Amino acid sequence: MSLKPGTKTRESTSLKRTVPPGFGCIDAARPIPPDAAVDSLHFQNHGGLAIIHRDSIGFRKKCLDVNVTTFELLCGVATMRDRHLVLVGVYRRPGSQTLTSAFYDELAAVFERLSTTAVPSSSVATLTYTWTW
Numbered sequence: 239m240s241l242k243p244g245t246k247t248r249e250s251t252s253l254k255r256t257v258p259p260g261f262g263c264i265d266a267a268r269p270i271p272p273d274a275a276v277d278s279l280h281f282q283n284h285g286g287l288a289i290i291h292r293d294s295i296g297f298r299k300k301c302l303d304v305n306v307t308t309f310e311l312l313c314g315v316a317t318m319r320d321r322h323l324v325l326v327g328v329y330r331r332p333g334s335q336t337l338t339s340a341f342y343d344e345l346a347a348v349f350e351r352l353s354t355t356a357v358p359s360s361s362v363a364t365l366t367y368t369w370t371w
Contacts, residue, residue, distance in 0.1 A: 253288055263290045264299040266312040287312040287327045300324070302351045308334075308341040311348065324352060 257263050268285035275281055287310050291297040296317035304311070312327040326348065330341075 256288070257290055260293055261290055262293050262297065263288045264297060264312065264314050265289075266299075266310070268310060285331070286310065287329055289314050289325060289327060291316065300355075302348060302355065304344070304347050304351050306344045306348070308338070308344050313352075326352070 253263070253265065265288040266286050267283055270276060270283055274283075289297070289312060291314075297314055298317075300313040300315050302311070302313050308330070310327075310329045310331075314325050316323040316325060328345065328348070
C-alpha cells in the first residue's frame with residue numbers, strides 16, 4: 239500500500255495514471271476553503287490524499303466523522319483473510335501554519351475516534367504523516 243499526498247480525486251487523469259493495473263485506490267479531495275470562488279470557470283481544487291492498494295486486498299474507505307482543519311485526513315480498512323488493518327493518512331502541506339496545540343488536539347481526536355470505532359479486535363492502526371517545522 240502507498241499513501242500519495244497532493245493527489246486529486248479518483249476521477250482525475252493524473253490519479254488514474256498513478257494507479258497501475260491490478261491496483262485500486264481510495265481518495266479524499268482536499269477540502270475547499272469557504273472563501274473559494276467555486277462559481278468561477280477557472281476554479282480547480284488541486285490536491286488531496288489517496289491510498290493505493292493491490293486489488294487482491296479488500297480495502298474500503300472509513301469515515302471517522304472527525305472535523306480537522308490543521309491537516310488532511312484519509313482512513314481506510316484493509317481486510318486480508320480474517321485480519322484487518324486500519325491505515326490512517328495524515329498530511330500537512332509544506333508551508334502550512336506552524337504547529338499549534340490545535341494540530342495535536344485534532345490528531346488526538348482522530349486516535350480517540352479510532353479507539354471507539356467498531357473495527358474488529360484484530361485491527362492495527364498505522365499513521366503516516368508529513369509536516370513541516
